Amino acid sequence: MSSLVVAIDGPSGSGKSSTSRGVAARLGLRYLDTGAMFRAMTWWMLSHDVDLGDPDAIAARAGEPLIExxxxxxxxxxTVDGQDASVAIRSDEVNAAVSPVSAVPAVRARLLDLQREIIAAGEGIVVEGRDIGSVVAPDAPVKLYLSADPEARAMRRAAEAGGDVAATQESLLARDRIDSGRATAPLTMADGAVHIDTTPYTLDEVISQVVALVEATVHEADA
Incomplete structure (x- = not known):
């Protein structure tokens, strides 16, 4: 497990964050939420009055924030520039702006470098996002793609953050279209990834499935 990389991709509400944290905790691995990094970049742009309708303006400042x-x-x-941003990055304002910011190639290139530095800097890690298996860590020995029915995803997200389920579902589907259609590192299932539809399972059941897959992969590699 000391150098293992587990790549978990999927759309919002598929359960990848809770699953990734649970798998990492059970296996004693580190954990990286790449989505939080894009949210942090978006929050910084909003805080510095960058025109988010202008990709060139976003690109020009993508190298400035210190994101840890x-x-x-x-x-x-x-943290962003030393300030705890864990709550601020979950605001409605950031939710509405993160997809266009994430679509800017300069943003993705900057955060890709940071993500790969973190992966290489320590022991085994579970990394979650939308392009982990396809772009960030294409050589990861364990790659998964989690999905769920749109209604189930909306119900989960609404339960976490509050709000109307129907409106949440519409927002999630809109983000899916943006993330899947962007030219740079679109949301996709990576070659060789195992697909798990989490709709009929509890969180513990999904975590157990992933842990079993990881352990089987490690055992096979050791054999």
Whole structure:
């Protein structure tokens, strides 16, 4: 497990964050939420009055914020220029802006470098996002793609953040279209990834499935 990389991709509400943290905690691995990094970049852009309708303006400042991600699955942290941003990055304003910011190639390139530095800087890690298996860590020995029915995803997200289920579902599907259709690192299932539809399972059941897959992969590699 000391150098293992587990790549978990999927759309919002598929359960990948809770699953990734749970898997990392059970296996004693580090954890990285790449989505939080894109949210942190978006929050910084909003805080500095960058025109988010202008990709060139976003690109011009993508190198400025200092974004640091903690990798403890029991207490993941995210700071921007030394300031705790864990609550601020979950605001409605950031939710509405993160997809267009994430679509800017300069943003993705900057955060890709940071993500790969974190992966290489320590022991085994579970990394979650939308392009982990396809772009960030294509050589990861364990790659998964989690999905769920749109209604189930909306119900989960609404339960977490509050709000109307129908409106939440519409928002999630809109983000899916943006993330899947962007030219750079679109949301996709990576080659060789195992697909798990989490709709009929509890969180513990999904975590157990992933842990079993990881352990089988490690055992096979050791054999």
């Amino acid at each position: 991600s903690g990798t403890d699955p029991l207490d993941p942290t995210i």
